[in-house]
Amino acid sequence: MTNISRAKAYLLILLSLVPALAIPLLIRHLPVETRTHNIAFKAEKYGYSPSKIVVNKGDKIILKPTSLDVTHGFLLDGYSLEFVIKQQGINYLKYLWEDDDGKLNADWDKVSEIEFVADKSGKFTYRCTQICGNLHPFMTGELIVRPNSPYHFAISLSVWIVLSGLLLFQANPGERSAVFSRINLFEVLPGLKWLVNRRSFQFLVLLPGVVIFYLFILSSLWGSPVGNRNIAIIIVWILWWFALKAIFVPLGGRLWCMMCPLPAPAEWLSRRSLTAVHYIKKPFKGLHHRFSGLQRDWPKMMQNMWLQNFIFLAMISFGIILITRPVATAGMFLLILVTTLVLSLVYRNRIFCLYLCPVGGFLGNYSMASMTEIRAIDPEVCRKHKDKCCYTGGSGGWACPWKQYIGKMSRNNYCGFCMECLKSCPKDNIAIFLRPFGSDRVLKGYDEMFNVIIMLVVAIAFSITMLGPWGFVKAAANVTESRQLLPYLIYLAAIWGSALVVVPGLFTLTARGANRLAGKPASDRDMTLRLAYMLIPVGIFAWIAFSLPSVLINYNYIFSVLSDPLGLGWDIFGTADYPFNPFHPEWIPMIQGIVLLTGLYFGLSRGFLALKTIIPNSVARGKAMLLPSLFVLGMVNILLKLYMG
Ligand code: SF4
Ligand code: SF4
Numbered sequence: 001m002t003n004i005s006r007a008k009a010y011l012l013i014l015l016s017l018v019p020a021l022a023i024p025l026l027i028r029h030l031p032v033e034t035r036t037h038n039i040a041f042k043a044e045k046y047g048y049s050p051s052k053i054v055v056n057k058g059d060k061i062i063l064k065p066t067s068l069d070v071t072h073g074f075l076l077d078g079y080s081l082e083f084v085i086k087q088q089g090i091n092y093l094k095y096l097w098e099d100d101d102g103k104l105n106a107d108w109d110k111v112s113e114i115e116f117v118a119d120k121s122g123k124f125t126y127r128c129t130q131i132c133g134n135l136h137p138f139m140t141g142e143l144i145v146r147p148n149s150p151y152h153f154a155i156s157l158s159v160w161i162v163l164s165g166l167l168l169f170q171a172n173p174g175e176r177s178a179v180f181s182r183i184n185l186f187e188v189l190p191g192l193k194w195l196v197n198r199r200s201f202q203f204l205v206l207l208p209g210v211v212i213f214y215l216f217i218l219s220s221l222w223g224s225p226v227g228n229r230n231i232a233i234i235i236v237w238i239l240w241w242f243a244l245k246a247i248f249v250p251l252g253g254r255l256w257c258m259m260c261p262l263p264a265p266a267e268w269l270s271r272r273s274l275t276a277v278h279y280i281k282k283p284f285k286g287l288h289h290r291f292s293g294l295q296r297d298w299p300k301m302m303q304n305m306w307l308q309n310f311i312f313l314a315m316i317s318f319g320i321i322l323i324t325r326p327v328a329t330a331g332m333f334l335l336i337l338v339t340t341l342v343l344s345l346v347y348r349n350r351i352f353c354l355y356l357c358p359v360g361g362f363l364g365n366y367s368m369a370s371m372t373e374i375r376a377i378d379p380e381v382c383r384k385h386k387d388k389c390c391y392t393g394g395s396g397g398w399a400c401p402w403k404q405y406i407g408k409m410s411r412n413n414y415c416g417f418c419m420e421c422l423k424s425c426p427k428d429n430i431a432i433f434l435r436p437f438g439s440d441r442v443l444k445g446y447d448e449m450f451n452v453i454i455m456l457v458v459a460i461a462f463s464i465t466m467l468g469p470w471g472f473v474k475a476a477a478n479v480t481e482s483r484q485l486l487p488y489l490i491y492l493a494a495i496w497g498s499a500l501v502v503v504p505g506l507f508t509l510t511a512r513g514a515n516r517l518a519g520k521p522a523s524d525r526d527m528t529l530r531l532a533y534m535l536i537p538v539g540i541f542a543w544i545a546f547s548l549p550s551v552l553i554n555y556n557y558i559f560s561v562l563s564d565p566l567g568l569g570w571d572i573f574g575t576a577d578y579p580f581n582p583f584h585p586e587w588i589p590m591i592q593g594i595v596l597l598t599g600l601y602f603g604l605s606r607g608f609l610a611l612k613t614i615i616p617n618s619v620a621r622g623k624a625m626l627l628p629s630l631f632v633l634g635m636v637n638i639l640l641k642l643y644m645g
Contacts, residue, residue, distance in 0.1 A: 003619055009171035013164040020160035024152035028121075032146065034058035041065040043072035043085045045133050046478070047471015048126070048141035056146050057121045063114045065091050073129025076143060078586030081116055084108070084130060118145045123589050123644055125469075127553070129580055134324040135478055137228055137554055141469045144645075151644040154593035155637065158600055162633045165604040169622035183434040184377070192432070196419045199275045199396075205259045213261035213333070215565075220330030224567020227324040231565035234557045237323040242547040244359075250437065250540060253367030257360065257416035262336050263352055266344035267401065277423075279395040285348075288393035293345035298355060305447035308361035309454055313499060315358045316458050317492050320465060320477040350401045353416060362455045362539075365448055367412040368440035369536050369606070373433050374415055374422070375406065381429045382407025390421035390430065397423030406430060411440040413448075438606035441533050449532040450504060456535055456635060457499040459542040463642045467549060507532065510631045518624035522614040530614055531628045534607030538632050541599025542639055545592040553582040592643040600636045604629055 004012075034056055041063040042049040055061060065074065066089040075082045082094040092108040099105055128139035186193040195201060216232035227233040248256045268274055270291045277289075284290050285297075315322070315332070322328045340352045353360045376382045382390075390406045393399030397420040400406070404414055406421050422430045443449055464470070465477050476487035511528035515521070522530075559578035564570045571577075608625055615621040 004167070004170050006168075006171040009167045012167050016160055016163055020156045021153070024149055024156050027152055028147045028149045030147065032056040032058070034060075036060040036062065038062045039064065041085075042068055043074070043128070043139075044068040044471065045070065046128075046135040046139040046474045047469065048074075048139075049471075050141070051469035051471065052142045052144065054144045054146065055118045057118060059118050059145075061116055061118055064089065064112065065114065070132050071130050072132050072139065074126050075129045075580075075582075076124055076126045077582065077588075078120055078122070078124045079116065081114070082129065083111070083114055118143070120586075121145045121147055122150050122586070123148055124586060125588075127582075131226065131228065134227060134481055135320065135474055137324075137550075138320075138466045138474055139471075140467070148645065150590050150593060151640065154597065154640050154644055157597055158633060158636055158640065161597060161600050162604065162629045165601075165608070165629060166622065166625060169608050169625050170619065180434075180436060185372075185432045185434055187431075193422075196432070197423055199277070199423065202258060202418055203275045206261060206264050209259050210261040210264055217330050217333055219566050220326040220333075222566065223326060225326060226567060227326060228554070228557045229561065229564070229567035230326040231561040232329055233323065233326050234554075234561045236329060238550050238554055239558060242551045244363075245540070245543040245547050249363060249366045250370055250544075252372050252417065253370035253412045254360075254363050254415060254417050255372070256363065257353060258418055260353075262333070262357075263340045263350060265337065266340035266352070267350070269341065270344040270348065271398065277393075277395065277398055279393065283392060286392060287348070287399045288389075289399060291344075291348045293348075295348045296346055298347055298349075298351050302355060304355075304445060305361050305364075305451050307355055308358060309447065309451050311356060312358035312361055312451075312458075313454060313496060316462070317495070319458075319462065320474070321480055324478075325480075349403050350416065354402060354414060361451050364413040365443075365451050365455070366536060366540050367415075368533075369438045369540060369602075370412060371434060371437050373412055373435055373439070374417060374419070374430065375409065375433055377429050377431050379407055381427050385427055385429075387426075389424045389426060394424030394426060396426075397421060399424070411442065411444075413440070438537055438602055438609075441530070441606060441610035443529040443532050445529070449507075449529055450500070452532055452535045452539055453504050453507060454499040456539045456542060457495065457503050459539060459546050460635075460638055460642070461495045461498070463546050463639060467546070468642060507535075507631060510627045513627045514624040517626060518615055518620040521617070521620055521624075526614055527624070530610045531607060531624075533610040534603040534628055534632055535635075537602035537606055538599045538635060541595050541602070542636075545595040545599075545639065545643060548592060548595070549585075549588050552588055553585060555583060556580050589644040593640060596636050596639050596643070600632060603632050607632075 037053070037055055037059060039050065039053065039061065043065065044067070053061065065083070065085045067085045067087045072085045073082070074085060080096075084092040086092075089112050091111050091114065093111045093114055094106055094108055096104050096106055122145060124143045124145070126141045126143060128136055130136075132139065216236065219230060220232040223230045223232070244256055270293060271278065271289070272292055279288050280290060281288070285295060318328065322332060336352070336357075339356070343351050382388070385407075387394075388405060388407065389397075391400055391404070400421055401418055402414050402416045409415060443452070465473050472487070473491070475482040475484065476491040479485065479488035482488075508528055511531045512524050514531060515524055515527040556578045559575040561567075563573045563576040604625070607628060608621065611621045611624055615624055
């Protein structure tokens with residue numbers, strides 16, 4: 001391979017777009033035969049049989065539904081088809097009629113079979129509308145009406161993006177993929193510097209979260225045991241999870257860590273202060289503060305992400321139980337709270353956040369891609385400043401609770417956005433910067449690489465478990481209700497095995513192959529870690545795509561629990577019975593596809609830039625990108641299949 005000109009690369013990219021669009025269009029216009037499908041349709045906690053119905057556009061579908069346990073519902077996205085399924089083949093079909101005033105009314109017809117024509121092509125989810133148990137929000141099935149053009153376009157465009165990337169890599173786009181470099185937000189947002197330099201700033205940001213958090217614990221323990229009737233479950237696992245993945249991480253990195261209520265009480269206890277700084281002139285153990293407790297340092301051999309990785313895997317092993325059982329969520333919060341308090345009596349700094357928090361692990365790695373950073377304005381000023389108050393503490397601010405020396409900090413991973421260094425720096429040498437997405441690009445150890453792989457594997461595993469149509473997978477994960485230990489153990493083995501052995505093994509082989517193809521310009525370790533960076537943008541966008549349906553489908557529960565936070569029959573704002581009315585659910589697969597393709601683009605482009613310092617030659621770099629590009633293409637296509645296929 002030799003360098004090609006940028007103009008030639010762009011021309012080839014444009015030309016290759018023609019078949020990328022023409023092939024799905026061609027498939028769309030192939031003639032298909034229509035026929036009638038008679039389907040014995042069974043509903044049973046928490047899935048349908050068949051879980052997937054595949055037909056051609058124009059086919060007639062006759063469903064003969066029955067429930068094998070409790071009453072279930074059926075609402076088909078994109079089609080105005082809704083019915084209730086009871087035992088012994090008794091069903092109630094919803095129909096709308098207009099009264100004399102032109103107002104639409106809903107009524108139900110008792111029927112034994114339901115007939116409709118699949119007149120729209122694509123993928124449509126059918127979902128339960130009757131609260132049938134703990135996993136009710138995940139009881140879904142899929143209707144695929146061929147030709148599934150959105151899916152075909154997504155596959156085709158994913159291949160086109162990879163081909164375009166490989167062409168552009170040969171044309172050496174360098175840093176030109178970034179539209180701007182860095183903007184000091186203190187210079188463009190008047191008042192921001194004043195605001196974040198207030199001693200009370202973090203406390204005031206934290207306070208509402210702390211109050212709400214303790215109310216959530218109470219509601220988890222004493223409110224409704226049904227997940228989607230309990231405010232803690234709805235706000236934490238639908239709203240917060242989505243906001244974390246789609247807003248906080250891409251825009252603000254560890255911004256959430258600044259306002260996280262979980263470690264706050266421990267920090268206040270350790271400092272014996274809510275806002276004030278206790279400064280001592282003579283340093284104690286290198287810092288100008290004395291904390292309560294033993295003030296030990298965390299053992300060096302555990303100063304990495306391995307514990308976080310295992311704790312995260314342990315947590316998601318009970319993922320479906322955690323997010324559907326309020327008492328399990330409360331138990332997890334209380335456990336974290338007690339752990340942070342105990343740790344603060346033995347160790348100084350945010351040990352839990354740095355080395356144990358399961359959420360903090362991926363927040364750290366994913367914040368490498370985020371569009372904000374806190375950094376020294378002029379590292380040279382730091383080099384010359386002997387006291388390093390940002391690290392050791394000053395009279396205006398606490399020593400960095402995350403053990404970071406900002407003069408040399410080049411990644412967001414372990415910066416908790418607490419703003420203490422801004423206050424402790426006497427040289428006014430620290431600012432908040434806006435930067436292009438995907439700016440920190442160096443993973444430093446295999447612990448971090450495993451973390452990004454675990455995150456991607458779990459995004460896929462959760463997509464299968466929670467969004468997929470397979471009732472047996474949900475039953476396996478839902479062990480406390482299904483009481484089937486063997487399927488649960490197989491389920492765990494599949495997740496742990498994929499996250500710790502299969503995918504890391506495949507990725508390592510891919511990276512080694514990339515190193516060989518490029519002429520071995522770096523050690524296999526360096527190459528593997530650099531290339532692993534590609535999985536961060538891909539992972540962030542995969543999690544956004546995964547979280548989207550829970551918000552767009554279940555947003556009504558947010559209104560309901562705001563009026564009735566404990567599920568006790570209150571109606572504070574008159575929204576307790578807010579109807580279940582998914583927001584354009586037929587658009588969701590398409591939006592997910594666009595989100596995944598965006599992640600693919602960022603993964604490839606930022607991965608290429610990550611290689612720059614170890615492979616200065618752009619031709620060799622282009623060769624090194626070949627196999628990893630195929631690897632991420634494969635990963636993205638697994639998710640495309642799950643969401644759109
Ligand atoms: S206190 Fe300020 S100038 Fe000194 S090392 Fe820290 S950030 Fe740099
Ligand atoms: S580097 Fe500054 S903002 Fe980041 S955690 Fe340390 S003190 Fe807080």
